Amino acid sequence: MTAVNSSDEIAPSRMLHRLTVLIVCLVWPLIWVGGLVTTYDAGMSVPDWPGTYGYNLFLYPYKTWLFGPFDLFIEHGHRLLGAVVGFVAIGIVIAAFWKENRRWVRWLCVALLLMVIAQGALGGVRVVLSDRTLAMVHGCFGPAFFAICVILAVVTGRRWRQDSDAERLRSSTSILTPTKKLAALAISLVVLSYVQLLLGAMMRHVQPTTSAGHFAGIVSTHILTAFFLWAMTGLVWLRLRRCGDLTLSRPGGILIFLVAVQIALGIGTWVVNYGWPSFMTWVPGSQSFLVQAKGFVDSMIVTGHVATGSLILAVSAMLCVRLFHRRWQAKQDRLVAT
Amino acid sequence: MKVSLLPNCFLIAALLLVGPGCDAPVESFPDNDVYALTLAHSRDVPTEAASRDVSSVIEELFGTPNQPRWPSELMDPDLRISEQNLTRAAGPQLSEKDGTHLGLFREHCVTCHALSGSGAGPASVFQNPYPRDFRPGVYKWKSTQRDAKPTRDDLTKLLQHGVAGSGMPSFSLIDPDDLDALVDYIVYLSVRGETERELMAAAIDELGYGEDSIDDDARLVTQGELVTQGETDGAAVIREVVEEVSNQWASAESEVVPVPAWEELSGETLAASVNRGKELFHGPIANCVGCHGKGGQGQAVTLDYDDWTKEYSTRLGLTPTDRDAMRPFKKAGALTPRLAKPRKLTLGVYRGGGDTDSLYRRITQGIAGSPMPAVAVVEQEDGTGLTSDQIFDLIRYVQSLGPQSTVPQSEFNYQSSTP
Numbered sequence: 001m002t003a004v005n006s007s008d009e010i011a012p013s014r015m016l017h018r019l020t021v022l023i024v025c026l027v028w029p030l031i032w033v034g035g036l037v038t039t040y041d042a043g044m045s046v047p048d049w050p051g052t053y054g055y056n057l058f059l060y061p062y063k064t065w066l067f068g069p070f071d072l073f074i075e076h077g078h079r080l081l082g083a084v085v086g087f088v089a090i091g092i093v094i095a096a097f098w099k100e101n102r103r104w105v106r107w108l109c110v111a112l113l114l115m116v117i118a119q120g121a122l123g124g125v126r127v128v129l130s131d132r133t134l135a136m137v138h139g140c141f142g143p144a145f146f147a148i149c150v151i152l153a154v155v156t157g158r159r160w161r162q163d164s165d166a167e168r169l170r171s172s173t174s175i176l177t178p179t180k181k182l183a184a185l186a187i188s189l190v191v192l193s194y195v196q197l198l199l200g201a202m203m204r205h206v207q208p209t210t211s212a213g214h215f216a217g218i219v220s221t222h223i224l225t226a227f228f229l230w231a232m233t234g235l236v237w238l239r240l241r242r243c244g245d246l247t248l249s250r251p252g253g254i255l256i257f258l259v260a261v262q263i264a265l266g267i268g269t270w271v272v273n274y275g276w277p278s279f280m281t282w283v284p285g286s287q288s289f290l291v292q293a294k295g296f297v298d299s300m301i302v303t304g305h306v307a308t309g310s311l312i313l314a315v316s317a318m319l320c321v322r323l324f325h326r327r328w329q330a331k332q333d334r335l336v337a338t
Numbered sequence: 339m340k341v342s343l344l345p346n347c348f349l350i351a352a353l354l355l356v357g358p359g360c361d362a363p364v365e366s367f368p369d370n371d372v373y374a375l376t377l378a379h380s381r382d383v384p385t386e387a388a389s390r391d392v393s394s395v396i397e398e399l400f401g402t403p404n405q406p407r408w409p410s411e412l413m414d415p416d417l418r419i420s421e422q423n424l425t426r427a428a429g430p431q432l433s434e435k436d437g438t439h440l441g442l443f444r445e446h447c448v449t450c451h452a453l454s455g456s457g458a459g460p461a462s463v464f465q466n467p468y469p470r471d472f473r474p475g476v477y478k479w480k481s482t483q484r485d486a487k488p489t490r491d492d493l494t495k496l497l498q499h500g501v502a503g504s505g506m507p508s509f510s511l512i513d514p515d516d517l518d519a520l521v522d523y524i525v526y527l528s529v530r531g532e533t534e535r536e537l538m539a540a541a542i543d544e545l546g547y548g549e550d551s552i553d554d555d556a557r558l559v560t561q562g563e564l565v566t567q568g569e570t571d572g573a574a575v576i577r578e579v580v581e582e583v584s585n586q587w588a589s590a591e592s593e594v595v596p597v598p599a600w601e602e603l604s605g606e607t608l609a610a611s612v613n614r615g616k617e618l619f620h621g622p623i624a625n626c627v628g629c630h631g632k633g634g635q636g637q638a639v640t641l642d643y644d645d646w647t648k649e650y651s652t653r654l655g656l657t658p659t660d661r662d663a664m665r666p667f668k669k670a671g672a673l674t675p676r677l678a679k680p681r682k683l684t685l686g687v688y689r690g691g692g693d694t695d696s697l698y699r700r701i702t703q704g705i706a707g708s709p710m711p712a713v714a715v716v717e718q719e720d721g722t723g724l725t726s727d728q729i730f731d732l733i734r735y736v737q738s739l740g741p742q743s744t745v746p747q748s749e750f751n752y753q754s755s756t757p
Contacts, residue, residue, distance in 0.1 A: 041445045053435060068435075069433075130432065131360060133360035206449055207362045207460075208448040210362075211460070215461060274461055288687040290507075291505060292500075292508050293446060293509045
């Protein structure tokens with residue numbers, strides 16, 4: 001076995017990459033629509049599954065869907081979009097086994113398909129059992145699936161293949177070799193982003209029987225972790241900003257921006273749900289602010305917070321995968337040199 | 339309906355994986371442990387037996403959070419509560435094909451007000467003031483006498499307008515039928531909660547539940563028909579308590595405070611009225627300045643609490659800031675007492691409404707459950723209260739304080755003494 005894969009060995013599969021990009025472009029809107037379903041409490045607007053009010057999912061009268069109640073519109077729309085994602089995932093597996101010669105990529109594609117099936121089933125069971133906790137699990141599994149989609153898009157991309165070219169690597173001696181510490185930081189970013197998603201989901205799907213103390217604990221941890229995560233993105237960016245590889249430094253910078261936006265959206269989410277907290281009454285207008293139940297802008301802020309959380313996880317995962325790839329390449333390089 | 343094999347296989351697999359569901363079961367309303375503890379402190383008797391029997395009676399009378407019941411056989415017929423509305427508002431969140439939402443209380447209210455309406459919901463500790471505890475049946479924002487219940491219209495308006503500057507949202511975008519169902523459910527929780535409290539007090543004070551043994555005749559058990567017939571002492575007490583509570587709610591409409599006719603003023607007459615109001619605001623009879631501070635800037639130091647938290651602190655001789663004294667109550671589900679802050683009137687935000695009629699009622703009745711006192715209305719100036727004309731002067735002055743006010747500021751508007 002040769003130590004380094006050349007670009008010839010990794011046959012280009014444009015079709016697979018395009019399909020993975022397509023699924024990324026579909027899943028983020030899917031997360032938005034899923035978030036809206038929860039924001040509008042529309043999760044139980046279609047009480048049966050896998051059909052919709054007795055109809056096959058794809059045969060449900062489109063006029064009733066488009067011009068019926070808003071709850072039905074978003075819930076059925078969420079299911080349809082989910083089904084489309086499922087079909088694209090099937091296409092990805094076919095393309096992978098047809099064109100892709102890296103075995104681990106093929107199996108990652110299979111895992112992706114299994115995840116989309118599991119996610120659909122989770123959504124279905126949540127409806128059939130009318131269970132809020134399962135809605136939370138469904139809500140947490142979606143971002144993980146999105147992150148896997150992004151990773152697949154990265155590893156099937158042209159850039160990844162170029163990076164695998166040992167000749168190119170050797171010519172770019174200025175490119176940083178990530179240290180263990182940096183790799184650990186990148187993993188921590190992924191883990192913390194996901195922990196934040198879990199905490200957020202616990203707040204969003206809070207049980208009626210949850211104690212005030214327990215909820216307060218979740219809220220406090222969510223807030224503290226948010227600022228800790230923000231500080232970590234700053235630290236990662238400081239290490240990457242002059243690494244000579246834009247595929248690393250750019251996501252690092254984007255993460256700082258995304259977490260800042262996410263913190264602002266988080267404050268907004270709290271305010272539109274519960275009003276301004278006591279320690280922020282210095283904000284002009286806070287003492288006259290009126291919470292509006294089910295307001296459109298308010299709902300978009302809340303759902304935007306959910307969707308941005310997924311984006312942070314996906315970008316962190318992308319950065320992490322690229323960093324590890326870079327480390328692996330450096331290791332291969334050293335092997336060649338010796 | 340056509341059954342597709344593949345999705346159902348996945349459904350079965352997923353069902354096997356997740357078991358019968360993971361939600362915390364909502365089988366019954368939690369007992370009012372805080373009030374039981376309060377009674378135990380104030381009467382110096384054990385309350386476990388009373389709590390246990392009251393709990394079973396309350397569940398038999400009012401049902402559960404998923405299957406509420408309205409004991410119409412004991413209720414005042416004027417108190418029209420729709421059982422259909424209760425069913426719509428109770429239970430888990432669902433929506434029907436036509437967009438009708440079910441489980442409205444859990445959709446809109448439970449995170450702050452809690453399942454039993456205790457006001458100690460998951461998000462309650464972050465609210466200031468705390469969400470309303472419906473169970474004592476005391477409401478701040480209403481058109482009725484201080485001690486009376488709010489009318490249905492008061493509750494509906496409150497839901498529609500919300501409470502600015504607090505966590506209470508405006509539900510103006512929600513279907514009016516949903517709001518109607520929610521009002522029914524709030525009254526239901528209130529009547530249920532008050533009945534529970536009154537029965538617990540009666541059990542201790544009248545039926546001897548604090549003693550070592552309880553007479554069978556005095557036991558609080560509904561025994562079906564016996565409640566309506568009142569054949570035992572216990573059953574008679576249940577009937578009396580439920581009837582008394584429901585009568586108070588049924589008579590709310592007759593307790594609305596009438597507002598005398600008032601005149602829209604402008605120009606010099608308005609300015610003169612505002613100036614007179616300012617004098618009254620800072621004067622000894624209304625003495626608004628004592629709490630709201632000079633010029634209504636809310637800078638006076640006050641050390642009072644609201645009635646909901648006073649019940650388990652100062653009224654028991656306990657210091658609200660004494661953590662050790664408060665610990666058992668907090669463990670039972672009570673919220674930490676917080677100082678009741680008088681409104682900063684210069685914000686121009688009036689939580690119960692800033693229109694003249696609402697302010698007239700607020701001044702003449704005070705705010706139930708809060709330290710805000712009532713000003714007596716007198717026919718002639720006699721130093722003990724204010725005439726209605728003086729109250730309207732006071733209202734015009736208060737209305738002039740807000741930043742968006744169209745009412746002219748008083749010539750001698752007080753400014754804060756601190757920079």
